[in-house]
Amino acid sequence: MDKLNIKNRLAKNKVLLWAVCLLAAFTAIPLFAILGEVFMRGYDQLSWSFFTEPTPTAYKAMKAIETGEPIPGGIANGIVGTMLMLGMAAVVAIPTGILCGAFLAENPKNRFAQTVSYLTDLLQGTPSVIIGIVVYIWVVVPVKGYSAIAGSVALFIMMLPLIIRSTEETLKILPASLKEAGLALGGNRARVMLKIQLPAAFGGIFTGVLLAISRVIGETAPLMFTALGCSFIRFAIDKPISAVPLLIWEFFNDPNLQELIWGASLFLLLFVLTLNLTAKYLAKKWNQ
Numbered sequence: 001m002d003k004l005n006i007k008n009r010l011a012k013n014k015v016l017l018w019a020v021c022l023l024a025a026f027t028a029i030p031l032f033a034i035l036g037e038v039f040m041r042g043y044d045q046l047s048w049s050f051f052t053e054p055t056p057t058a059y060k061a062m063k064a065i066e067t068g069e070p071i072p073g074g075i076a077n078g079i080v081g082t083m084l085m086l087g088m089a090a091v092v093a094i095p096t097g098i099l100c101g102a103f104l105a106e107n108p109k110n111r112f113a114q115t116v117s118y119l120t121d122l123l124q125g126t127p128s129v130i131i132g133i134v135v136y137i138w139v140v141v142p143v144k145g146y147s148a149i150a151g152s153v154a155l156f157i158m159m160l161p162l163i164i165r166s167t168e169e170t171l172k173i174l175p176a177s178l179k180e181a182g183l184a185l186g187g188n189r190a191r192v193m194l195k196i197q198l199p200a201a202f203g204g205i206f207t208g209v210l211l212a213i214s215r216v217i218g219e220t221a222p223l224m225f226t227a228l229g230c231s232f233i234r235f236a237i238d239k240p241i242s243a244v245p246l247l248i249w250e251f252f253n254d255p256n257l258q259e260l261i262w263g264a265s266l267f268l269l270l271f272v273l274t275l276n277l278t279a280k281y282l283a284k285k286w287n288q
Contacts, residue, residue, distance in 0.1 A: 038265050045263030050074035054232045055247060061256040071257070075264050077233045078244040081148065084235065085227065085243065086213060088152035093159040094209055100160075101167025101205075102193055117168075124161035131157050132222030140226060148241040151227030158219065159212040166208020170201040207279045214275040218268055220245040244268050 049072075056064075056073030064071045100116065107113040131154055139150040178200055182192035198205070223229075228240040229250060248264050251257040 035269065038262060038269055042262030042264075042266030045070075045260065046266065047074075050263055051079065051267075052076050055242070055250075055260075056257070057231070058254055058256045061254075065256060071259055073260075075244060075247050075260070075267065077230060077242045078247040078264065079267075080233050080235065081151075081227065081230065081241040081246075082217065082243045084237065084241065085148050085152040085155055085223075086217065088148070088237065089155035089159055089216070090209070090213065092152075093156045093163055093212070097160050097163025097212075098167050098198070098205060101164045102171060102198065104164065104168045105171035106189065106193065120161045120164050123157070124165070127221075128154075128158060128219050129221035129225075132225035135222065136225040143238075145238075146226060146228035146240040148227060148237040148239070151223050151241065151243070152237075154222035154226045155216045155219070158216045158222070162212035162215060163205075163208055166211070167201070167205050170204030170208070171197060173204075174200055203282055203285065207283045210275050210279040210282070214272045214279070217272060217275075218245055220249050224249070 051074055053072070053074040054077040055075065056071060060073070061071045100120075104113050104117050104120075135150055135154040135157070139153055140146055143150075174197060178196055179192055182196045183189070187195070223243050223246050227243060227246065229246045230240050230242045234241050244264055244267065248261055248268070251261045251264065
């Protein structure tokens with residue numbers, strides 16, 4: 001009887017294993033199909049000029065298509081705008097999110113901390129288009145103009161809850177002995193947090209920061225309401241500026257520039273993939 005039960009259990013285990021593998025394969029099919037399509041259509045467009053020249057005009061693109069030549073220009077204006085807005089957003093979001101996450105981890109039963117934690121979850125689930133509209137009302141309307149500053153504010157709001165939550169969860173899994181040892185040596189809570197706990201949690205926090213950046217880098221809707229876009233390379237933060245997601249949307253709406261969609265999409269996918277792989281590598285190294 002016992003041998004029969006063991007055989008039945010082993011058979012069920014094999015069936016469930018194969019079912020899980022099969023369902024996982026079905027789940028991966030759309031992902032690999034998207035990656036393959038973007039790569040096959042976009043890798044030919046990747047060149048030095050594609051990364052260093054601004055977006056061509058519709059007239060230049062039309063002339064190139066008529067003569068059978070490659071469309072001139074690239075996405076340099078979008079790359080510059082994306083990096084500029086991400087940099088400004090990260091400079092504010094990273095320290096703010098880390099400090100807020102540390103406060104939540106240290107005061108889990110505090111009523112104010114519980115309220116902040118609830119608002120963090122609410123903000124994390126807010127659609128990006130709503131954030132874009134709110135920032136449009138808060139920033140664009142008062143200053144009477146679209147700008148990189150407005151775009152960075154939208155990205156900052158979207159990055160903040162991810163950094164807060166990753167910092168909080170990383171600090172919670174640290175051994176309590178670290179904090180107790182710091183306090184036993186005479187340090188106050190703030191000094192122990194800044195000198196011992198945060199450095200010990202650096203790997204997890206940095207991973208959360210990278211995931212937050214990869215989460216917002218592909219957002220289009222909030223930037224349509226805040227940064228608007230620009231057809232040339234611009235470093236002014238108080239003027240409309242472009243971004244790679246905005247360029248993809250503009251290419252889609254212009255029949256003469258639609259071929260550039262694939263190269264811009266491939267660049268964005270590779271950038272996000274690099275950030276995610278880096279985050280996973282750091283998380284694995286941190287766990288070791």
